[in-house]
Amino acid sequence: MKHYIKLLRPHQYVKNAFILSPLFFSFKFRDTDLLLQVLAVTICFCFVASAIYILNDYLDIEEDRKHPRKKNRPLASGAVPVSHAFIMFGSLLVVGLGGMAYLSINALIFTGVYVGNNLLYSYRLKHIPLLDVVLISVGFVLRLFIGEAAGEGELPLSMWIVLVTFLLAMFLALAKRRDDVLLQAQGKKVRKSIYGYNLEFINGGMMIMASVTIVAYISYTISPDVTQRLKTDQLYFTTFFVIIGILRYMQITFVEQKSGSPTKVLLRDLFLQLTILGWILTFVFLVPALRELIFGS
Numbered sequence: 001m002k003h004y005i006k007l008l009r010p011h012q013y014v015k016n017a018f019i020l021s022p023l024f025f026s027f028k029f030r031d032t033d034l035l036l037q038v039l040a041v042t043i044c045f046c047f048v049a050s051a052i053y054i055l056n057d058y059l060d061i062e063e064d065r066k067h068p069r070k071k072n073r074p075l076a077s078g079a080v081p082v083s084h085a086f087i088m089f090g091s092l093l094v095v096g097l098g099g100m101a102y103l104s105i106n107a108l109i110f111t112g113v114y115v116g117n118n119l120l121y122s123y124r125l126k127h128i129p130l131l132d133v134v135l136i137s138v139g140f141v142l143r144l145f146i147g148e149a150a151g152e153g154e155l156p157l158s159m160w161i162v163l164v165t166f167l168l169a170m171f172l173a174l175a176k177r178r179d180d181v182l183l184q185a186q187g188k189k190v191r192k193s194i195y196g197y198n199l200e201f202i203n204g205g206m207m208i209m210a211s212v213t214i215v216a217y218i219s220y221t222i223s224p225d226v227t228q229r230l231k232t233d234q235l236y237f238t239t240f241f242v243i244i245g246i247l248r249y250m251q252i253t254f255v256e257q258k259s260g261s262p263t264k265v266l267l268r269d270l271f272l273q274l275t276i277l278g279w280i281l282t283f284v285f286l287v288p289a290l291r292e293l294i295f296g297s
Contacts, residue, residue: 003079007057007088008050014263016042016049018140018165019147022155027289034154040099041107041150045143047096048111052118054089058082059122063192068183069260106149114142129196133177137169160220167216171209171246172262175253178202179260206253210246217242230287237286241279248272 019042023029057064057075064076074080097115100108117138126132141162148157177197184194220226221235248271253259266272284290 003074004084004088007054007074007080007085008092009053010050011267012049012053012263013046014266015140016046016143018143019045019150021144021161021165022147022151022157025158025161026151026155027287027293028151028154030293031154034151037103037152038147038150038155041103041146044096044099044103045111045114045146047092047099048115051089051092051096052115052122054085054092056118056122058085058089104150104152106152107146110142110146110149114139114146117142127192129193132193133170133173136173136176137166140169141166158220158226160216160223160226164213164216164220167209167213171206171213172249174202174205174209175249175259176262178206178253179257182257203254206250210250214239214243214246230289232286232288234286235283238279238282241275241282245272245275245279248275 020029020038023035023038028034054075057073060070061076064070064073067076070076075082075085093115097108097111100111117135121132121135125135144157144162144165148155177194178199180194181197181199181202185199218236218239221239222233227233227235248269249259249265252265252269258265284294
């Protein structure tokens with residue numbers, strides 16, 4: 001059973017927390033009906049995402065068998081028969097999309113775009129250097145729009161959240177490709193698109209993305225419309241945690257060379273977890289509306 005559960009990649013559900021971002025930044029998470037609606041949409045999306053992961057694993061069987069870690073995936077190792085995987089794929093997709101259709105047509109539309117984006121990625125575009133990391137980043141942005149759509153007009157999405165999310169996702173995607181480049185240097189060809197990358201390009205790209213992400217986030221914290229809406233001009237203090245978090249991830253990537261799975265890095269690294277917690281607590285403390293919503297004063 002553990003192989004079937006592993007096939008779903010439940011650890012990747014951490015990414016789907018981005019669907020909850022519009023709810024958090026709209027300060028409406030104490031609206032029970034709205035909270036349950038968004039959570040239900042997130043669960044349905046997790047089913048759809050798992051279906052896509054199964055399809056991707058099937059298409060990558062041969063490449064995964066050459067990879068030192070991915071060769072242990074359920075399909076690549078043969079622990080789960082392909083026929084069983086296809087039954088799971090179909091069931092998850094039907095349940096996920098069916099549930100989404102019942103909950104929110106708008107969210108279903110964006111989920112459909114997400115599925116289309118991933119099908120294009122899985123069948124062809126993941127083999128095109130640079131475009132592959134762009135499509136991965138678009139997937140994160142689509143999660144934001146799914147969260148906004150789930151609110152049916154109650155959860156407006158800020159352009160700053162969209163911009164920072166895309167830039168951060170590009171940073172993480174490049175870090176993931178860096179791990180593939182290192183494997184390529186060891187004579188292990190694990191991805192067709194890797195011919196378009198080398199360490200110099202990846203390192204430079206990560207530096208640019210890290211810098212632009214920080215600048216974009218600082219611009220968000222001092223933007224007049226944001227300071228006016230949140231009723232605080234001290235939000236820039238949260239930038240410290242953003243900088244520390246990015247530097248820690250760069251340390252993991254460049255020094256420890258363990259950037260192959262951003263999700264696993266986050267789940268296993270206490271430093272990053274404490275940094276994110278510090279950002280959340282500082283954000284809540286500095287925004288009067290959030291402070292009052294949570295603590296009642």
